Amino acid sequence: MSLAPVVAAVGATPVASEHRGCNLRDLMAEAVLDCLADAGMDDLSSVEHGLTSYESDHFNLGMTLGAILHDTIGMIPKPNVRIEGGGATGALALRTAWAHIQSGLCDSILVYGCEKNGRGVSSRTANQLFALSADVDWEMMVGGSYTGFYAAMIRAHMEAFGTSEEQFAHVAVRNRHNAGFNPIAQKPMDISIDDVMNSRPVAEPYKLFDCSLLSDGAACILLSTEEWARRHCPAFDRRAPVYFVATGCGSDTMRLGDRYPELTNFRAKRRAAAQAYAMANISDPMREIDVAELYDSYSGVEIQAVEDLGFVEPGHGGPSVAGGIFDLDGELPVNTSGGLLGRGAPVGATGILQAIEVVQQLWAAVDPQRQVAKARRGLTDTHAGIASISVVNIFERRD
Amino acid sequence: MTEKVRSKIDISLPQSATAGDVWAQFRGVERITMELTQSYKYSLGKVSRFFMELENGRFLATRCAGCGKVYAPPRPLCPNCLAVADWVELSGQGVVKTHSVLHFSPGSNDDVEALETPYVLAYVLLDGADTLFPHLLKATPDQVHSGLRVRVAYSEKPVHHPIHLMYFVPVVERERQ
Ligand SMILES: [Zn+2]
Numbered sequence: 001m002s003l004a005p006v007v008a009a010v011g012a013t014p015v016a017s018e019h020r021g022c023n024l025r026d027l028m029a030e031a032v033l034d035c036l037a038d039a040g041m042d043d044l045s046s047v048e049h050g051l052t053s054y055e056s057d058h059f060n061l062g063m064t065l066g067a068i069l070h071d072t073i074g075m076i077p078k079p080n081v082r083i084e085g086g087g088a089t090g091a092l093a094l095r096t097a098w099a100h101i102q103s104g105l106c107d108s109i110l111v112y113g114c115e116k117n118g119r120g121v122s123s124r125t126a127n128q129l130f131a132l133s134a135d136v137d138w139e140m141m142v143g144g145s146y147t148g149f150y151a152a153m154i155r156a157h158m159e160a161f162g163t164s165e166e167q168f169a170h171v172a173v174r175n176r177h178n179a180g181f182n183p184i185a186q187k188p189m190d191i192s193i194d195d196v197m198n199s200r201p202v203a204e205p206y207k208l209f210d211c212s213l214l215s216d217g218a219a220c221i222l223l224s225t226e227e228w229a230r231r232h233c234p235a236f237d238r239r240a241p242v243y244f245v246a247t248g249c250g251s252d253t254m255r256l257g258d259r260y261p262e263l264t265n266f267r268a269k270r271r272a273a274a275q276a277y278a279m280a281n282i283s284d285p286m287r288e289i290d291v292a293e294l295y296d297s298y299s300g301v302e303i304q305a306v307e308d309l310g311f312v313e314p315g316h317g318g319p320s321v322a323g324g325i326f327d328l329d330g331e332l333p334v335n336t337s338g339g340l341l342g343r344g345a346p347v348g349a350t351g352i353l354q355a356i357e358v359v360q361q362l363w364a365a366v367d368p369q370r371q372v373a374k375a376r377r378g379l380t381d382t383h384a385g386i387a388s389i390s391v392v393n394i395f396e397r398r399d
Numbered sequence: 400m401t402e403k404v405r406s407k408i409d410i411s412l413p414q415s416a417t418a419g420d421v422w423a424q425f426r427g428v429e430r431i432t433m434e435l436t437q438s439y440k441y442s443l444g445k446v447s448r449f450f451m452e453l454e455n456g457r458f459l460a461t462r463c464a465g466c467g468k469v470y471a472p473p474r475p476l477c478p479n480c481l482a483v484a485d486w487v488e489l490s491g492q493g494v495v496k497t498h499s500v501l502h503f504s505p506g507s508n509d510d511v512e513a514l515e516t517p518y519v520l521a522y523v524l525l526d527g528a529d530t531l532f533p534h535l536l537k538a539t540p541d542q543v544h545s546g547l548r549v550r551v552a553y554s555e556k557p558v559h560h561p562i563h564l565m566y567f568v569p570v571v572e573r574e575r576q
Contacts, residue, residue, distance in 0.1 A: 030422075141560050148501050152497045155497050205499075257530050257531030260524065
């Protein structure tokens with residue numbers, strides 16, 4: 001296999017609950033200009049391939065956004081492909097781009113993703129449209145919702161392992177605190193465990209502050225061969241080279257009930273992690289990974305994730321998280337960006353934003369208050385639904 | 400003055416330009432209303448019989464002819480064997496394996512829109528089934544716990560979506576077989 005792709009440059013807009021002054025074309029254009037500035041490039045004429053990453057056609061009132069965005073950012077007449085994978089869309093887009101480079105189909109590819117998350121429609125319409133992203137014939141029609149499915153899972157985790165609401169409140173507090181050091185974060189907050197415990201119930205045992213954000217935003221990453229980056233991207237030689245070394249993907253049933261008897265954890269995530277670790281020659285992820293962005297769609301999901309990613313033993317997620325080993329000053333800092341809880345989650349851009357955080361950590365280029373010292377290897381964990389699709393991507397600094 | 404654009408919601412203009420803003424000339428924003436109304440003739444497909452039998456007060460599942468696994472909700476095709484399944488009738492009694500108490504209704508259809516909050520979403524292992532059936536459990540949230548015996552109850556009133564022809568209720572002691 002050829003050398004892994006490098007991250008040539010990255011760009012993003014701020015994440016907000018609503019970018020009222022921008023439609024998706026505008027947001028995408030802003031992120032691409034940010035990426036050009038990061039690359040030290042004047043335009044995209046040297047970039048060979050595009051890859052569009054967004055989830056929802058209906059929120060954005062368009063069925064051909066891949067073509068529209070590709071046109072908007074001046075990539076015509078070069079090839080493009082659109083990737084959709086629910087919440088995992090951005091990470092799946094990067095994985096697909098990885099394969100484009102590895103196969104030799106192209107030497108450079110711009111992965112660009114964005115989302116507007118339904119502020120333009122009434123909440124009834126938004127809920128009906130969100131319902132279409134779950135099992136339409138059964139779970140959603142009875143009155144279920146993703147918050148409810150995740151809540152049922154963490155309840156099973158609590159019963160099996162003694163995980164407590166205070167333990168997952170720690171995640172809600174820490175990630176919003178980390179967001180305070182991230183200038184593009186949507187909702188940094190300094191709150192206490194009590195604030196989380198006393199917030200109003202949404203789907204018990206999850207309460208308001210256990211839930212992540214709905215967001216507007218855009219982000220992009222320019223991936224290429226090392227040779228291409230040295231030739232076309234002036235910024236590449238000015239910082240440590242970061243390689244996209246491994247990618248893993250797994251899947252699971254759409255409905256939680258079809259996974260019985262396993263209700264506590266994410267099988268797809270274990271599979272994605274195992275693939276990525278094999279590819280990156282990682283045998284002890286807790287020791288061998290320095291920084292990670294985890295898919296904290298709900299606070300307890302991070303507890304389930306640290307188990308499924310093999311950072312801690314199954315069932316040990318609660319006390320490990322609450323003990324602080326994943327905090328900024330802990331053994332393996334996670335969600336330094338603020339995560340989905342604090343930075344926000346513009347779906348098609350989320351996996352890309354996670355990768356940008358990890359890459360900038362490896363470049364040692366983030367705010368010193370959230371910078372992880374001497375980070376050499378970072379991981380992103382992204383999933384769709386209740387991990388019906390799961391993607392783990394790994395990045396490594398090599399200098 | 401009459402509005403020249405009927406769909407216009409509002410216009411916002413920047414008070415002053417921010418120094419160095421490359422988009423300074425593009426900060427004025429107009430919003431309009433766009434309508435999109437959709438109604439589907441939606442086929443329930445090969446699981447239709449499940450819904451038809453709910454009208455008769457019968458609860459059906461499918462059993463794989465290959466591996467014997469019993470699916471509730473039904474699957475016409477076993478994903479393990481890719482063998483076509485057979486319909487089987489279950490008693491409708493089962494046990495709660497996990498649940499959540501929902502404090503908002505997602506309004507995904509008119510039946511759901513009409514639910515009073517909070518309500519219980521329960522995952523039930525029906526006697527004779529191998530998967531969990533998710534549905535409303537009409538019970539006080541405090542009563543509900545893993546291991547609670549429940550049974551299918553059938554709606555007396557007309558519903559919009561046929562899945563609401565049924566729901567779960569706790570089994571009271573004297574009902575137990
Ligand atoms: Zn079978």
